Amino acid sequence: MAGIHWDLTALLNAAHAPGSRVERHLWLVHLLEWLRHEGGETPEGEPGTVGTPWPVRRLRHLLNVLDRHPEHRVRVSTLLRETLAGLDAPGLLADFGFAPRHGFFSELADRLRLNFLPGTPETRDLGELFLLIFDDERDPEWIAAIDDRTLRRLLALCAEDPARLPWQHALIDSIELLASQIRASALSSALRQRMDPAGLGDRPFHQVVEAAAALRQGLSEGATPQQLQQRAQYLRAVLDACLRAAASVRGHLDEYGISVDLVFQLDQLRARAERVENLLACLVSPDPLPDLRHLLLELARASAGRRSLRALFTQHYALLARKVTERSAETGEHYITRDRDEYRHMLGMALGGGGIIGFTTLIKFAITALALPVFWNGLGAGLNYALSFVIVQLLHWTVATKQPAMTAPSMARKLEGIASDVALGRFVDEVAHLLRSQMAGIIGNLVAVAPVVLALQGLSWWLAGKPLIGQAQADYVLHSTTLLGPTALFAAFTGVLLFASSLIAGWVENWFVFHRLDSAIAWNPRSIAWLGETRAQRWARWWRDNISGLAANVSLGLMLGLVPALASVFGLPLEVRHVTLSTGQIAAALGTLGLPLLHEPAFWWCVAAIPVTAMLNLGVSFALAFRLAMVSQGLKLQDRGRIYQALRQRWRTAPGSFFFPPRG
Known part of the structure; x- marks a missing residue:
């Protein structure tokens, strides 16, 4: 029974019920292939054929032919019944x-x-x-x-x-x-x-x-x-x-x-x-x-x-995405400010985080000066970043670029019931809160990181008579962080890594909870014997509260250091451009080359890259996280027009609300 596009005569002549089971099954396969084939025989005089799919038209034609030829009808009917019976x-x-x-x-x-x-x-x-x-x-x-x-x-x-x-x-x-x-x-x-x-x-x-x-x-x-x-x-x-x-x-x-x-x-x-x-x-x-x-x-x-x-991944990952975003949303609430007191508190947290990143920047230069092999240089940089981010977390400070991936799921909660005007208003308020929080975080980080780096450079000039980084490293900073190069592309890539770290944080926390490790730490006999009952319960609560942040910080730090190193093994010229780290590097170059650098266009092209890097770091990570949150919530995309219109209306009537908290 070779061939795909059989004609109807050949199909009817091949309808032998006494044949083997495989032959009967092959006949059904070829029958469906004939039904799907467009053109050829059509049911003459049948009503409603215009716009009717070809398989339906051919099925009607087959039934009409069988009605006109009883011998074929008996053979086809017998074949179908015996096939189904077996x-x-x-x-x-x-x-x-x-x-x-x-x-x-x-x-x-x-x-x-x-x-x-x-x-x-x-x-x-x-x-x-x-x-x-x-x-x-x-x-x-x-x-x-x-x-x-x-x-x-x-x-x-x-x-x-x-x-x-x-x-x-x-x-x-x-x-x-x-x-x-x-x-x-x-x-x-x-x-x-x-x-x-x-x-x-x-x-x-x-x-x-x-x-x-x-x-x-x-x-x-x-x-x-x-x-x-x-x-x-x-x-x-x-x-x-x-x-x-x-x-x-x-x-x-x-x-x-x-x-x-x-x-x-x-x-x-x-x-x-x-x-x-x-x-x-x-x-x-x-x-x-x-x-x-x-x-x-x-x-x-x-x-x-x-x-x-x-279809398999789409169907079964919706609930998983929801749990990841819900866990991230609980963390993200800590990064959203809603009044002036919280705004000032965020500025203080960001100043502390920026100060830590200042030290991180100079340690990164020291690791680079060791001229280690590519992988070990990347691992050293990653561990440096990870340790710094963990210290920032433990001191209850913040790094602005971590905020959007964590706050997008929290904001997505406000999209529930968005069809109502009240829910839409809450969502617009949350967007304003979020943008103000990002502004506070970025300002705090950048205001702190540059003075810390310059102060350390000045201290080195005073004590040792030379800067902490050499002229070659300073020249490389001016060459690599300029807006005229691929800085924008690398900044967007860094935004992807920021999003990935928040996703890893949700997964790790879910894994921690799924295996009930907090309960194991609190009540396992070995834990109690080693730590004591009170301390074991305190450690269990601490890990439950901090596992998400630790996973995000460690994974982000290691990715910032290792991903470019691993990419270079495959000949991919990928680098990271983190706005706070880049600002610290530019400040370090200024501390090495001195005030005459302020008259060089190359320096100002690097300064111009800072807001672009910030926008892409935050924008890409937020867009990816918010998209995941929308998928997890099963939101209706037709409401986007209403959302955009409401945001434009708020921008026209109260643009300052996106940058500064209200007085009330």
């Missing part, structure tokens, strides 16, 4: 579209296999054959366009009595199988411990299996349609209770954390409950035709998305 229907109805194992990474590996390894029609699993037949992502479009008359005629080929759905046993088997899978997944320790105990009080995950068994018993005992409807309604009510209990997991994520596999299991549980609803509708509906079309459409969509890696 396949395991629950493989499609209960298993198709779900991962065979409860794990995100096992599903990822399975999708990679489906993308790069061919499938075989030699199978007894209807789900595997369905995936092989409906392998075009456009299949759901034409399946949704099949009208009732055409679908009923198609069912007549597959069943002797098209008025009744002939696969009741397959449907109820699949419902029971899905109910068992829902119970097994929900009662695993990872999910069970995170559910609200109140939702488990009536044992809904045990009842769902019992309700499915009761429905089967009603079918076997010949229950009336009304009795079947009652049992189906009871099963639906139990499923709702199961979904409510599963939804309560989100309320306990702050205490227990989240993992990729856990999110994946939650999605699978909800999808299985939806599948049970679809099968129930086909089983007990007086007219199952619309429900059957909906079920077929959902299965076709599952087939189209079965190979999609993007």
Whole structure:
């Protein structure tokens, strides 16, 4: 049966039911290929063909031909019935579209296999054959366009009595199988411990299996349609209770954390409950035709998305992104000022952070002067940065460039319910608070870092008669930090690293909570024996409060030092341009070359690069973090116009609110 674009005559002549199972399956594959082929045979005289998808038009044409040729109709109908009778229907109805194992990474590996390894029609699993037949992502479009008359005629080929759905046993088997899978997944320790105990009080995950068994018993005992409807309604009510209990997991994520596999299991549980609803509708509906079309459409969509890696990541990372941003948001609240007292406090914190970075800058020059190999030079610089950022954190000071990646998720919280004017006003207020906070942070850092570096340089001139850095290093600073070079590109790249550090912070804190390390530190017998009960509990609280900041600071410092070093190994000329560090370097060059440098254009081109570097550091990291926050919150993009309009209105009426706190 070679060839792809078969004509209808060849298909009808090849419809031999007594053939082998593989030949019958291949016939179905070629039938779908013929249906998708545009052009050629069309249903003559059929109404509504204009705008109808080609597969539907060709399906109507096939049915018309079979009606005119009874011998072909008998052969095709026999082939379809024998094919369906020899396949395991629950493989499609209960298993198709779900991962065979409860794990995100096992599903990822399975999708990679489906993308790069061919499938075989030699199978007894209807789900595997369905995936092989409906392998075009456009299949759901034409399946949704099949009208009732055409679908009923198609069912007549597959069943002797098209008025009744002939696969009741397959449907109820699949419902029971899905109910068992829902119970097994929900009662695993990872999910069970995170559910609200109140939702488990009536044992809904045990009842769902019992309700499915009761429905089967009603079918076997010949229950009336009304009795079947009652049992189906009871099963639906139990499923709702199961979904409510599963939804309560989100309320306990702050205490227990989240993992990729856990999110994946939650999605699978909800999808299985939806599948049970679809099968129930086909089983007990007086007219199952619309429900059957909906079920077929959902299965076709599952087939189209079965190979999609993007769909897998998009579907299962939304909740993870939400938890990362929520944890970052709690930290980000500390970086937002809302009144003059907080604004002055932020200035003080930024002044302290800028002073520490002044020492960091000169230590970086000392490490460079050692002329270490590239990797070790990068590691030394990274450890220098990381230690400095940790000291700033422990002293409760701040570095401005860390703020936007942490504050964007906090601001995204104000986008909840943005459709209302009140929520929109709160969001605009938060934008103003955020911009003022960034302004205070930058001003404080830059006002402190330059004088500290110049003072240390002056002290070195006074005590040793020479500056802390040589003329060659000062010339390199003027050459590398100028606005005329790739400074803007490197500053944007540094913004990406700033965002990545906030993401790492959220992940590390989630990992810390997920494995309950704070509880282990507080109550593990070894911890208590080593630290004492009071000190162990104090250490547990300290790590819980500071793990996010430590992860952000250490990861940021190491990335600022190591990423350029590792990039150079591959010949990539990447460098970092951190606004506070760059300002300190320029001040160090001025301290070495002296006041005559103020008359050189090269110096002022470096000074001009400072606001550009600040804007790109802050803007890129904030944009990436805010985008992640929007995805995690599931925000409606159509509200962006209202947001921009509200921001423009605030700018016209009160521009000063974006730079200075109000008097009240």
